Amino acid sequence: MTTAVQEALVQELAHRGGSATMQLVSFRLGQEEYGVEITKVQEIILMGEITRVPQTPDYIKGLINLRSTVIPIVDLRLRFGLPPQEPTDETRIMVVNVRGKTIGIIVDAVSEVLRISKEQIAPPPPTVAGLGRKYLTGLVKLDKRLLILLDIEKILGDDEDITEAAAM
Secondary structure, three states, rough: OOOHHHHHHHHHHHHOOOOOOOEEEEEEEEEEEEEEHHHEEEEEEOOOOOOOOOOOOOOOOEEEOOOOOEEEEHHHHHOOOOOOOOOOOOOEEEEEEEEOOEEEEEEOEEEEEEEEEEHHOOOOOOOOOHHHHHHEEEEEEOOEEEEEEEOHHHHHHOOOHHHHHOOO
């Protein structure tokens, strides 16, 4: 686990008792900034060699061996219907825990760990339609930007292809 994630996790656990704040790991996909609860993030690792698995959807990039644990890797860009992009020096794999399974998600860049108050979270606007709406928890209002808060459990946990790959 990276030091920043470990420190943030310890702080989150220390502040949990009835507090109206939460911590997020923010990351970029394309021009948009997203966030997931830090409690779902196990660690953040550099891109490495991924072993492709035949007859899986394009967004399942394959499997990696992470300290003797084989985990599936999902390209979140492709999962969201964004165009594919070659990895850069900023590309990372966020290792997340979803319903007892460990899954890696490829993101364009990890930005920071944020502490936000519950008042900063607005519900998704009703005009957001389509499949993506069920993945949104809300919008986080920051100074001059909006962060899209995602429900990583719904994105990854409801997909049979991903859960089957995680069971390998």
